[in-house]
Amino acid sequence: MKAFRALVRAELATFSRDKTTLVFTFLFPLLFILIFGALMSGFGEAKEAHIGVVSVDEERDVLDRVVAEIGSLSISRFEDEARLREALLEDDEDFGIVWTGTTLRFLYNAGRLQENSAFEEVARGIASRFNLVRQGITPILAIDVTEIGGGDDATWLDLLLPGILAFSVFSAGLFAVSGHLTGMKQRRLLDRLIVTPMRPIALLAAIVVVRLAVVYASTLITLGAGMLAFGLNLTVDWLRYGVFVAAATLGTMGLGTMIALLVRQPSSAGNLASAVSMTMMFLSGIYFPLEIMPAFLRAVAAAVPLTYMAEAMRYVTGVLDMAELRFWAITAALFLLGVALLPVLARYVVAADRR
Amino acid sequence: MNGTLHLAGGHILVALREKVTLFWLLIFPLFILTVLTLIFGNLGESGEMSFRIAVVNLETTSPGPVDFAAAIARSFVALSMAGSEGAAPLFVLHQPAANDDRSAFIDGETEALRLGDRAALVVIPEGFNEAMQSAVQGEAGESYGATLDLFLSGGRTASDMAASIIAQVLAGLERELLETVGRFQAAEAVATESVFVGADEDGRTYVDYLLPGVLLMGFFTSGLFGIPGTILFNRDHRVLRRYWVTPLTVPRYFVGVTLGQLGLCVIQFGLIYVLGRLAFGATIGIFRPLPLLFLVLAAVTFIALGFLIAAVAKTGNAGMAIANVLNVPLMFLGGLFFPVAGLPLILEVVALVNPITYLADGLRASLDVQAAAYPLAVALAVPAGWILVCGLVTARRLNWDVAR
Numbered sequence: 001m002k003a004f005r006a007l008v009r010a011e012l013a014t015f016s017r018d019k020t021t022l023v024f025t026f027l028f029p030l031l032f033i034l035i036f037g038a039l040m041s042g043f044g045e046a047k048e049a050h051i052g053v054v055s056v057d058e059e060r061d062v063l064d065r066v067v068a069e070i071g072s073l074s075i076s077r078f079e080d081e082a083r084l085r086e087a088l089l090e091d092d093e094d095f096g097i098v099w100t101g102t103t104l105r106f107l108y109n110a111g112r113l114q115e116n117s118a119f120e121e122v123a124r125g126i127a128s129r130f131n132l133v134r135q136g137i138t139p140i141l142a143i144d145v146t147e148i149g150g151g152d153d154a155t156w157l158d159l160l161l162p163g164i165l166a167f168s169v170f171s172a173g174l175f176a177v178s179g180h181l182t183g184m185k186q187r188r189l190l191d192r193l194i195v196t197p198m199r200p201i202a203l204l205a206a207i208v209v210v211r212l213a214v215v216y217a218s219t220l221i222t223l224g225a226g227m228l229a230f231g232l233n234l235t236v237d238w239l240r241y242g243v244f245v246a247a248a249t250l251g252t253m254g255l256g257t258m259i260a261l262l263v264r265q266p267s268s269a270g271n272l273a274s275a276v277s278m279t280m281m282f283l284s285g286i287y288f289p290l291e292i293m294p295a296f297l298r299a300v301a302a303a304v305p306l307t308y309m310a311e312a313m314r315y316v317t318g319v320l321d322m323a324e325l326r327f328w329a330i331t332a333a334l335f336l337l338g339v340a341l342l343p344v345l346a347r348y349v350v351a352a353d354r355r
Numbered sequence: 356m357n358g359t360l361h362l363a364g365g366h367i368l369v370a371l372r373e374k375v376t377l378f379w380l381l382i383f384p385l386f387i388l389t390v391l392t393l394i395f396g397n398l399g400e401s402g403e404m405s406f407r408i409a410v411v412n413l414e415t416t417s418p419g420p421v422d423f424a425a426a427i428a429r430s431f432v433a434l435s436m437a438g439s440e441g442a443a444p445l446f447v448l449h450q451p452a453a454n455d456d457r458s459a460f461i462d463g464e465t466e467a468l469r470l471g472d473r474a475a476l477v478v479i480p481e482g483f484n485e486a487m488q489s490a491v492q493g494e495a496g497e498s499y500g501a502t503l504d505l506f507l508s509g510g511r512t513a514s515d516m517a518a519s520i521i522a523q524v525l526a527g528l529e530r531e532l533l534e535t536v537g538r539f540q541a542a543e544a545v546a547t548e549s550v551f552v553g554a555d556e557d558g559r560t561y562v563d564y565l566l567p568g569v570l571l572m573g574f575f576t577s578g579l580f581g582i583p584g585t586i587l588f589n590r591d592h593r594v595l596r597r598y599w600v601t602p603l604t605v606p607r608y609f610v611g612v613t614l615g616q617l618g619l620c621v622i623q624f625g626l627i628y629v630l631g632r633l634a635f636g637a638t639i640g641i642f643r644p645l646p647l648l649f650l651v652l653a654a655v656t657f658i659a660l661g662f663l664i665a666a667v668a669k670t671g672n673a674g675m676a677i678a679n680v681l682n683v684p685l686m687f688l689g690g691l692f693f694p695v696a697g698l699p700l701i702l703e704v705v706a707l708v709n710p711i712t713y714l715a716d717g718l719r720a721s722l723d724v725q726a727a728a729y730p731l732a733v734a735l736a737v738p739a740g741w742i743l744v745c746g747l748v749t750a751r752r753l754n755w756d757v758a759r
Contacts, residue, residue, distance in 0.1 A: 149469035291513035
């Protein structure tokens with residue numbers, strides 16, 4: 001127990017002195033939230049879009065009526081198309097409509113690649129309704145929409161924040177082994193430690209305890225900062241959150257162990273872990289919704305553990321609903337992966353240097 | 356001169372032999388180009404999206420000649436058939452069997468919706484045909500004729516997207532019905548057109564936007580990690596001081612490493628450009644003076660940034676740490692993959708001093724992919740300013756391990 005306490009202190013000191021790890025653990029998730037929050041905030045928001053309208057006077061009312069009936073669009077009027085184009089390029093308007101008296105022209109900012117397909121859907125709705133109303137026909141078919149489950153009015157930002165939390169946990173667990181522990185092996189620190197009375201499991205337990213503390217701290221800071229910066233209102237289930245973060249940290253340490261065992265040189269493990277985490281980040285539905293991916297990439301995403309971690313994190317933060325059984329299955333799978341590989345990791349600690 | 360060229364060749368060979376370097380310099384840019392093009396290149400196009408939806412028809416009577424409820428249900432069935440050339444159907448449809456209890460089916464589907472297993476549930480209510488019959492004949496006055504119930508899964512993007520598509524399907528059906536009974540005159544329908552402001556109106560695609568960004572990303576990663584990695588680890592491992600006992604001088608070493616790094620950029624350019632053109636159908640023509648000028652300026656700017664890191668870092672590991680910290684934020688804030696807008700003030704400042712912002716803007720404008728946000732002189736001057744600053748700091752501070 002004394003050795004364990006000393007190792008925890010040593011691990012904490014090592015962690016707090018490692019500026020790079022500190023930056024990656026605490027600063028990066030915050031930066032990601034700010035950057036991706038601003039970049040991807042357009043997903044799913046097309047129905048609240050700001051529309052610039054240029055219209056011939058006689059039928060302005062018709063267009064107004066139609067636009068008012070679709071979603072919660074807000075309208076700004078422009079005197080001519082040139083000014084509307086300028087406003088679009090300045091991002092003052094989301095998309096534009098020019099009614100010339102014979103043609104309905106929809107203008108989009110070519111630069112808003114990630115949002116334009118949603119704006120085009122809204123535009124098609126406006127065009128078909130405009131055609132009916134202009135011929136004096138009251139639309140005959142209404143749709144009564146009811147949302148089931150999930151957070152109230154959850155936006156892509158609500159989904160992004162827990163996704164980034166999941167990525168933080170994933171990186172912390174992965175690099176605790178393939179990075180930190182393999183680095184100790186590379187520098188022959190483990191060779192020195194194992195000739196002391198220290199048991200390998202005490203070292204692993206110290207690493208787990210420190211990483212868990214760090215992961216809880218960093219995810220809570222990111223969660224709080226994200227909610228404050230973007231005014232998000234997530235309802236966290238703290239019990240499930242606590243259990244899931246612990247299981248996920250252990251599970252990703254298990255994945256880190258598998259990487260460490262795969263490579264010949266301990267120093268390569270950190271590099272492989274970097275490559276794996278960056279690749280998975282783009283395929284797990286954290287930054288882009290899985291639903292917009294083609295079928296082939298969705299199949300790849302289904303094989304990526306981070307996809308399930310993001311899903312579970314969205315559940316415990318109240319953003320998405322999920323079957324209780326599925327949540328516990330994901331949590332248990334991660335926990336068992338970590339626990340099952342701990343003895344393997346202990347053997348790795350005492351194994352002869354593979355260099 | 357020979358020694359310098361050998362050094363440049365050696366720099367390239369070392370980079371290509373190291374699996375890690377190979378991954379970050381070549382494989383990762385190609386991966387990003389592939390994944391982002393696959394995701395955003397065909398966003399919203401049919402055959403690329405597929406939604407699991409349920410449709411329940413509760414209507415049991417048909418007072419008029421047309422069973423509207425059945426026609427709507429059939430249109431969803433048609434959209435759940437596989438498209439041409441094996442394209443995925445738009446909908447994977449769930450419907451109750453003839454003997455199923457409709458109410459229990461709706462309960463089950465509502466639960467599936469809550470858990471995200473369905474994107475939408477469409478319920479055609481009882482009395483729908485009667486309401487539609489009078490609406491089609493224009494007897495409903497100012498009010499809507501009939502109402503369909505659409506249930507969505509809260510907070511899920513797939514559900515929102517499915518809702519937009521379902522609304523379009525129903526709007527098309529509505530227009531068809533009105534046309535059939537002679538109330539809607541298709542000949543009088545207004546023409547519609549879409550214009551994308553800020554691009555040359557030559558049908559540029561997302562890959563045309565992305566390809567210059569990925570080229571710059573390749574150069575950026577290469578310069579940011581390659582230069583400090585080579586110089587600092589050679590210094591840490593005391594390789595540099597061995598060079599200085601040979602006829603090799605610091606200026607020749609500097610030129611050799613720089614030429615080697617430029618050679619790596621040429622290799623990256625070749626692979627990324629060929630993949631973009633051949634595999635993803637990019638149409639940009641880069642072999643013109645201004646785009647080539649921006650590419651060369653970018654390569655030199657990022658090499659200069661690499662030297663700046665080598666000048667301020669004390670060890671190889673510290674250099675890699677600085678490069679890692681700068682890498683992702685500068686790439687994304689420079690607008691390499693997506694246009695940058697609406698950033699918080701502090702990130703806006705970072706974006707404004709970031710040379711990538713100007714290089715990406717200038718390169719894309721020179722390729723007619725998007726309208727320039729900055730004048731040409733500014734797009735050239737800011738990176739040139741960075742080269743000057745990096746050069747001065749490197750000249751004053753970089754420790755070549757000569758005097759030890």
